Amino acid sequence: MRTEKGIALIMVVLVTAFLSALGLGLLVAVFMDALATGNMTGSVAMFYAADSAIEIAARDLAQIDDWDAVLSGNRLATFTDGAAGGVRVLPGGGAVDLTVTTNMLNCGRSTTCTDSQMDANSRERPWGENNAQWRLFAYGPLQQLAPFASPAACYVAVWVADDAREQDGDPLADEAGADAPGHGIVRVHAEAFGVSGSKRAIEAELLRVCSGGEDRVCLPGIRVQSWQELRQAIP
Numbered sequence: 001m002r003t004e005k006g007i008a009l010i011m012v013v014l015v016t017a018f019l020s021a022l023g024l025g026l027l028v029a030v031f032m033d034a035l036a037t038g039n040m041t042g043s044v045a046m047f048y049a050a051d052s053a054i055e056i057a058a059r060d061l062a063q064i065d066d067w068d069a070v071l072s073g074n075r076l077a078t079f080t081d082g083a084a085g086g087v088r089v090l091p092g093g094g095a096v097d098l099t100v101t102t103n104m105l106n107c108g109r110s111t112t113c114t115d116s117q118m119d120a121n122s123r124e125r126p127w128g129e130n131n132a133q134w135r136l137f138a139y140g141p142l143q144q145l146a147p148f149a150s151p152a153a154c155y156v157a158v159w160v161a162d163d164a165r166e167q168d169g170d171p172l173a174d175e176a177g178a179d180a181p182g183h184g185i186v187r188v189h190a191e192a193f194g195v196s197g198s199k200r201a202i203e204a205e206l207l208r209v210c211s212g213g214e215d216r217v218c219l220p221g222i223r224v225q226s227w228q229e230l231r232q233a234i235p
Contacts, residue, residue, distance in 0.1 A: 043198070043200065045152035045154070046152055046154050046192040046194050046198065046199065046200040047192070047200045047202075047229070049142050049145075049152055049154050049156050049192040049200075050156060050190040050191060050192040050200050050201065050202045051190070051202055052142075052145060052156070053079075053138060053145065053156040053157070053158045053190045053192070054158060054188055054190045054202060054204055056077065056078075056079050056138055056145065056158070057077055057137055057138045057158040057160065057188050057190070057206075058188070058206055058221075058222040058224070059222075060077040060078055060079075060137075060138065061160075061186065061206060061208075061222055062208070062221050062222045067174045067184075067186060067208075068172070068173045068174055070135070070137060070160050070186070071133075071135065071160065071161070071162055071171070071172050071173060071174060071186070072135070072172045072173070073135035073136070076136070076137060076138070077137050077138035077158070078138075079138045079139070079140055079144070079145060080138065080139055080140060081139065081140035081141065081144065084098070084135075084136040084139070085098050085099040085102065085136065086098060086099060088139075088155055090153070090154065090155050090193055090194070090195060091141050091142070091143065091153040091154065091155065092153030092154075092194070092195040093195050094193075094194075094195050094196065094197070096155055096157075096193045098136060098139060098157060101157070101191070102134055102135075102136060102159065105132075105134040105159060105189065106118050106132075106133055106134055107120070108122075108124075118131055118133055119131060127164055129169045129171075130162075130164065130166060130167055130168070130169060130171055131171060132161035132162060132164070132171060132187060133161060133162070133171045133172060134159035134160070134161045134189060135159060135160055135161065136157065136158075136159055137158050137159060137160040137188070138156075138157070138158040139155075139156065139157035139158065140155070140156065141154075141155050141156075142154050142155065142156055142192070152192075152194070153194065153195060154192045154193055154194045155192070155193045156190065156191070156192045156193075157190070157191055157193070158188055158189070158190045159188070159189045159190075160186050160187070160188050160189075161186065161187045161188075161189070162174065162175075162182070162186065162187070163182050163185040163186060163187050163205060164182075164187075165181045165182035165185065166180070166181070166182030167182075168182075174186070184207060184208035184209075185205060185206070185207050185208075185225065186205070186206050187203065187204070187205050187206075188203065188204050188205075188206055189201065189202075189203045189230075190202045190203070190204075200229070201229070201230040202227070202228070202229050202230065203227075203228055203230055204224055204225075204226060204227040204228075205224070205225040205226040205227075206222045206223070206224060206225065207222065207223045207224075207225045208222060208223075209223055
């Protein structure tokens with residue numbers, strides 16, 4: 001006699017396999033959504049961390065009369081965690097080498113940049129001897145920047161360089177003369193470094209507003225003349 005028991009067993013197996021695959025797919029979708037939400041939240045927090053570091057740098061720059069000391073690397077911000085360079089351990093794991101990062105900004109190399117390498121013309125650095133020479137100014141773990149309740153696990157750093165308007169051939173000094181096109185203007189580059197190599201970068205141009213010729217009067221604070229997020233670090 002014919003029986004349908006075998007067919008019923010096959011149907012049960014197929015339905016069970018389908019439901020298992022459907023449940024597994026839902027589980028993976030929920031997990032990936034939670035992971036993406038967490039990554040987005042962390043990325044946004046790092047973005048605001050980099051922006052906060054620029055605000056701190058602008059505050060300190062407003063209180064420094066001679067920006068030549070900043071451009072030459074002889075004057076640092078109030079927010080630092082040691083010497084201007086070397087390896088720093090990131091909150092949450094990992095590390096960042098500030099010296100290597102500075103070299104990458106200045107000449108695209110991990111090793112110490114020579115003068116000829118920093119003055120070389122390229123698509124990203126087309127100003128020759130007036131190319132920016134980035135100097136560390138402010139740096140440290142985010143939780144040291146302000147008493148946040150739940151600070152993002154990241155390390156922030158800000159570099160300062162002369163602006164591209166100047167044609168004096170000296171990127172380590174602000175152009176002299178109150179009426180000079182590049183006088184009282186600097187570029188700042190801020191990065192927030194997170195776990196697993198994640199980072200966000202912002203670059204801005206800061207202007208000290210002054211008037212009055214030799215007896216000029218400078219307004220308190222610094223004006224942000226331009227601002228942009230960098231998807232890729234552009235020196």
